[in-house]
Amino acid sequence: MGHKKALGRRQTRRKIKFKRLTRAAVGNLAYVFLGGAVLLLAAVVVLASRQFPATTAQSSSASATQAAATSAVQDGWIRLNAKTPGAIIAAARKSSLFNVNRSGNGDYLKDISHLETPVFVRATRAAGSAPMPDYYVIPIDDASGKMVGAAELALNPTATAVHVTSIVTFTHPHSHGHLAQMSAATAVTDVASQQHIAMRSGAQPQLVYIPIDASLLETGQITWNGGGMYPADPVWLIPGADGKDHVVGTNGRAYFVAALPIMKQP
């Protein structure tokens, strides 16, 4: 009997000890749980901070850009801080056409992020012609590097501001870096062979576009097959040794500038 009682007391002591240990463990588990929660919160805060500061920075950057754009844009004209490729592209990026929503399946170029070096294109002028702006043309490439379109930036008369007038899509992609359909050397050769005029000493070929009144084309009053009618499809102007300017159309034909059907001032 005495042995049984001693055994019972020992078991009771063990149970009490187990309960104490369990209670202590559970009690400490609450603190462990709290510690885990603190660590989790810290980790999430770090994770979120990687999003929010970036976003905030992005938003402030966007706000700053928009604010800068607002101050620099007047009726679509954007102040040009320098004539460097970077400054021209930066100005273009402030324009409305560079900031419209190009997601979705609408009828527009989806990706205008791959930009080539801007190309300066002059308006061809003649006596009595309508005043037309010179342009910077920024070729737009697709992801593979082919030129699929171009942004056209009109330049104000003092060359201090640009206006992104349009974004055009080409009929067929051009090779990277080749906005004009022919080389300057070929144009010089064409003028020499067709008009027997060499390039003026010290002069350089210039890329130009030929503004032609569409109403006259539409009503058949003039015909023109030489291309070069818009800045993104420029042709070469060759200053001739004869003191006259010559233009070589996309059809390979050399013209005197004076003979071009340039739009007249109304």
Place this chain on the structure above:
Amino acid sequence: MTPRQRIATRLAFILISIAGGFLGIALIHSTSRAVCSGCGANFSGTFYGAQENLVTQAIGGTIWPQVAGNGCAVADAVAMVNYDYLAAGKALRFSNSTGQSTIAQGNQGSGASVWGHATPTNAMGGITNIAPDFGNDPRSVAYDIKQYEWGTIQHHDWIYRWTMAHSTRPSFAQQAKEATTLVARAMENWPAPVVVFINGGLHSVVLTGIWSTNDPRTNFPANIQGLVYRDSEGNSTTSRQEISLSTWIGGKYSNPFGTYSLWSLYYGDRDTIADMKNTADPDPTVGLYKPNSVHPHHWYVGFTWVRWDTTGTDAILTPDWAFDAYNGTIMTTP
């Protein structure tokens, strides 16, 4: 559990809830950025208009360019009909350039308005013109689209003159912005192309979309950012022009097909605003819309376009009727 342990447990649950909240917001934010990936920049505004793939199909292959110098409107009608067929899941109505000939030839023998037709006629508009136009007048375009359209879809000519919305004349730029807003409203209500008459009425293009930073339905004029149009002088790739609003209402836009005035002039102008010197696109000479001493203009000194009609009484009317674009009502006078 001691009171302290209970507090620790509750605190742990609260912290976990807060962490969950942060995590959720972070994930949502990262998803919204992912949607914008590839768009290249922070953008604003909404595009209202047609789907690129359907537009490309509607004018693809040999369907465009226009086959005649004065055939822009017929080519535009082909594009509009084809687009609606494709949008409805049907095959192209016109699969090549002969579609333009079909329409032009059809116009010679049928399609006159209830008031008769203008003379002389031409090889494009035939007897569908109510004005002696050198190509097709806006009524003719509405008729051509309706004639070859599937089902009961209606198209009408819509006109905006400043007198429809104001008692005093706003600036020309304001008028052009308002007219553009009314076109944008149509595209917001139904994302389909619209035929727009440009260059003083000498030419027409298919406007396929407009971007705006605010809702054209509730803003007049809306804050339009730019427009996209397809020009039947070109094909499915070279025809697309994305232009700024300033270009649209400022004109002098040199493009592959010459230098355009776009909407820097009213319909009927030649060189300057309201000069009314465009002799190739006169006002109607027959019917209800023939100008008179009380109402001296129909299309002139305003802007006009042909678009799909939504619902209401206009859907049962013939293409003879033009609509006041501001009030949405049938015009019963010029």
